[in-house]
């Protein structure tokens with residue numbers, strides 16, 4: 281596909297997303313109906329779509345539109361190309377499968393204020409409250425792609441050993457100060473899934489902030505641990521690599537854990553999947569990595585930023601309170617409860633813990649960790665509580 285044809289394809293996919301189709305589904309549907317597209321084309325179209333979604337508000341303005349009421353895939357791609365200093369006349373030339381030439385009606389409008397920062401008006405006060413003086417910086421960071429991070433499985437290799445194995449497969453990495461297990465990928469990210477280091481369990485894909493959260497859990501050999509919201513099991517695997525633990529993984533949706541046994545085998549970790557009815561109440565540590573807005577991870581899930589609204593956030597905060605209460609039922613006397621989200625919003629973080637502590641005087645706060653994308657990874661929150 282020519283660069284113009286890839287731009288046209290991204291426009292078509294973005295139009296479907298703007299009409300309500302989830303981004304992944306819109307991309308898969310496009311790929312299915314575009315057998316002529318090779319893997320390089322698919323990856324380029326995907327990058328265009330996600331780059332545009334990260335800047336939906338500012339790119340709409342630069343493309344002559346206004347988000348949300350007057351935008352389109354075409355305005356987004358035109359605005360994105362203008363933001364990146366690309367050659368719009370070469371891409372929008374109407375030749376072959378390229379989009380039609382740009383018209384006078386598509387003059388750029390300079391985005392201002394929250395529009396320039398790609399922040400929706402309704403959520404700005406909450407983000408400002410959480411980020412304080414760092415608001416502009418963090419919103420600016422979230423307009424660009426996130427770095428790719430690996431977690432080195434310290435049971436199988438040290439950091440330098442893993443770097444050497446990866447380098448032999450042309451994957452260049454460097455350590456990152458936020459977590460002792462983390463490698464930031466500098467080049468070759470697309471080769472990771474097929475690399476020896478990954479297939480042999482020496483490294484896993486995991487954001488550096490997630491790794492820092494697990495490191496802050498103060499794990500010790502012999503503990504019985506429950507990963508209450510295990511999902512794909514990223515945190516279970518990270519915990520298993522740090523100490524000799526007895527780990528039970530649980531999720532309200534058992535199916536979400538379906539990949540975990542194979543991942544655990546690759547990592548030489550022992551993790552038991554447990555149904556809700558079989559959970560006991562005597563864990564030394566229960567981790568509740570709760571469902572959340574994902575506002576700390578909007579770079580990876582740019583669509584989530586624009587789909588979130590006040591009603592959705594209220595549903596999430598109610599669910600988080602329920603998850604905390606259910607998770608607490610499994611903590612042994614003298615045990616600990618950890619609550620984590622990849623959100624920046626206090627309503628999902630400190631406010632949840634304050635409400636839990638007010639209702640559960642048998643618990644006290646040991647420590648809290650608040651990370652923002654300014655520290656290099658996703659935004660994350662973790663609170664560690666001690667049960668009397």
Ligand SMILES: C[S@@+](CC[C@H](N)C(=O)[O-])C[C@H]1O[C@@H](n2cnc3c(N)ncnc32)[C@H](O)[C@@H]1O
Pocket residue numbers: 508509510511512513514515516530531532533536569570571572602603606
């Ligand atoms: C943020 S994700 C977990 C990510 C995972 N811990 C990881 O590191 O890969 C939240 C998970 O919570 C699960 N969940 C939602 N409500 C729940 C509940 N009431 N009890 C247990 N798990 C729940 C969801 O199915 C989802 O998999």
